[in-house]
Amino acid sequence: MANYWIFKVTDAKNEKYSKEGIQIYNHRMSEFFWGIKEFTKNGRKAANIDHLRKGDAVLFYLAGTRGYCFLGTCELNSGFIRPKPGELEKITHEEYLDWKEGVFLDKDTIHVWAKPLPIERLRGKVHFVPNGENYGSYLQGSVTRIRNQQDYYAVVHEHELMQ
DSSP states (O other), X not given: OOOEEEEEEXXXXXXXXXXXXXXXXXXXXXHTEEEOOSBOTTSOXXXXXXXXXXXXXXXXXXXXXXXXXXXXEEEBSSSOBOOOTTTTTTTOOGGXXXXXXXXXXXXXGOEEEEEEEEGGGGTTTSXXXXXXXXXXXXXXXXXXXXXXXXXXXXXXXXXXXHO
């Protein structure tokens, strides 16, 4: 049985490079690989990464200068991987602030939405965007589990209605 996830992307920078979240998202879609940092800044293991499996369904969420919105969907083509040194050099790029570990995306299931879905359209329609409450606490971290299949499909359906 598939799990359902939200993968988040935001603007990022380091000493050398600066990218908008949408640029990072588009790069990851073109390389069919989503970099995920295994450990947080304080050394704790990132939440949920050990539960990622091939065939799981993902919604991609953008937080940052371009707003707070869903950008598309896909299925995973792998669980979380820690590649050998040099194994992913062709698809991870320093200028996109890529992580060298993460998950492969199933290129045949990637749907990059031409029109992003603002999260406000989901208020009261899914459990992670409740009426009158802050949804930010639910969307913490880089990978968030969607607790039920209905919420995943409610987001997809709302996007279809918006078209």
